[in-house]
Amino acid sequence: MTDVGRHPNIEMITLSEIKDIKGYVGNFDVTVTKKARYVNEKECTACGDCATVCPVLVPDEFEMGLASRRAIFIPFPQAVPSAYVLNPHDCLGQDPLICGKCKEACEKGCIDYDAQDEELSFKVGTIIVATGMEPYDPTPLDEYGYTRFPNMLTTMEFERLINAGGPTKGEVVRLSDLKVPKSVAFIQCVGSRSPGNKDANPYCSNICCMNTIKDTLMLKEHYPDMEVKVFYIDIRAFGKGFEDLFQRSKGKGVKYIRGLPGDVQEDPKSQDLILFTENTSTDLLEKHRTEMVVLSQGLVPSKDMNKIQEMLALQKTSDGFYLEAHPKLQPVDSASAGIFFAGTAESPKDIKDAVTQASAAAARAARIMSPGKITVEAITSRVDEDKCTSCGICAKVCPYNAITVDKKNKRPAVVIEAACAGCGTCAAECSFDAIEMNHFTDTQILSQVDAILDKEPLEKVVCFACNWCSYAGADSAGIARLSYPPNIRLIRTMCSGRVDEKFIWRAFESGAPVVLLSGCHFGDCHYIDANHWTKKRVEKIWKKMEKWGLRKERLQLEWISAAEGVRFSQVMTKMDELRQTVTKKEVTETKRIIADNLKKKKKKKISQ
């Protein structure tokens, strides 16, 4: 920790949040809001004179509320930066008439009640997302009575109690009578491995078994005669040296009972806890009395993830942690070039794995930065100046402001290639075919539509899928071996925004019974918000279909994320069911209606 503070290449920006990130690999523009600390972080010597005079007492978050702190405080003695901080919500008022004691006490004059939040801007080439996790809050699990029984603690509370630097200087005591308990029980998988429970999570939190084993060893070291029991489903001690610790714990007399308590009651007199459990090793119902219980809480994704996810168009798995580019071969890469994951933001993991992943992420980032330049895919848009009417729609829909049009002087649109990310929304929206999307041109995509419907069109579902979410969702379905009907044909575009109205008409004209457009969920779009244009376009086409007397449900729009393999497979099954409702007669009729209407439209255009 201290190394970070004094490294000449690291600028530590604490008490800060990311406000905005724009740009692309190699060239991200970052804006950070640095909140007012009210204490000059460079001048503060952490003498503590300010806190001594502060009259406010509030629960200390670092101590899990087991101790109190002042309104001006240092989070913990080894904090980096080693400086006090004033919490403006706790402070009596930064008006010297009301209090102002800390300012008077600070000899160095570090305290400034008028400090303001600052905004910092800088440019970076790569980003490492290490937003971490939060311990699971067991309050909703009523059977354990976490908030009802004072001697029922969470792992984090226990960690503070047994910590030599904690509120009891390392003495483990019951909260009801402040006495050292003669017996302690740990309950595992609290909030983890609970499929079907809406208040908990289906996944294994990875670290809790080993953390409990460590805690039992610490208890046995401090209090050799204490009776320690662990209630578990499975003990997952699979890492290097882990089995050894598990055996050591058993060797010290810790009892491991296979079965989680279904009910906990409190003896009102002694405030001991009575655990009722089915021991699945013996198939017997057992009753265990213990003086203290520790709930081995799992890990949940950090709440801060959502903001970062939206800003960087990252994806999450169904359990809420970030989705990596590939589970085996790119475990620290995000799907966006130049952005990497480290630590529990990606999945629950212990310190060793977090450190390993962080080093891997650093190496992956260095690999991009070292050469000083990077080649970007040549998938950008191109304007046909002869066809362009300078209408400006392309510039309007571009999520990156990469197109400029001089409407006043009727100059054709200009694409700034370095800024173009290649979604293709401009090409889809242009009514004059004046913009080509390199590598995803109209003719290239239409050739795929034709190839699908060349033979037995009635048997097939034409599906457009965006590269980042829906196509990746199809890959996820494949990786998980989730079957769906074999007559789905996917056409990959970079973004669903690329899917031109004429692709849809061509498909229906060529006899497609059902056409599906699929893209990222709103907020997940890889091209900021290009999929909003997809939705608008589809709604427009639906209106036309209704007007022309076509069943509009034959054009479907679905948002499927990269992690939603199950959903992909379900949607495809649904598509095939829909396909079966379309008759040959309906398709023939559709062909005629579309041909007529498109002819009319063409005539109208020529006469204009």
Add this chain to the structure above:
Amino acid sequence: MTVAQAALSIPEEEIRTGVYICQCGLNIAGAVDCAAVAEWAKGLEGVTISRDYSYMCSDPGQQLVKQDIREYGLNRIVVASCSPRLHEPTFRQMCAEAGLNPYLFEMANIREQCSWVHPHQIEDATEKAKDLVKMAVSRARLLKPLEEQEVPVTQKSLVIGGGVAGIQAALDLADNGFKVYMVEKKPSVGGVMAQIDKTYPTMDCSI
């Protein structure tokens, strides 16, 4: 250059496509009759040569394509194998090494989106694989060579979060000589780790 000009500057060339059906061991060959697909693909427009092979991404697999490019003067390559999200860069590189513009390469996904999801329907899966290859071949015919653009990279990094992972990543990058901005929400770095006394498996202090 406008589209019309671009079209003019490319002389009408004879399309010579090489089609390669990957068996991926039994990953694909277990559900798709790869030899039949390869044989059938010979009849598609513009296809000069079509083969199936055990592992297209392997060195010998790539060598096979490179040799064919030279020997048969191939100017379009279609590989039907796994997801382009996995191996498109591999095969693009292969084309570049053989002197072919990497954007003249096209991939058909007959593993994740075919053999793996239709494992017990060999006939249907094989027909689907044929369709996917046909789509790729017809798209390949229309592909145009493209030049990639080089952009400068800012040699600085942003680390979001100052827990144990963020600290390690920042230190590694900083030690490699890169400037690092570490943004932490709380008043101190250290994250949840700092709250824990001893940590496994070493049973030592976390800070």
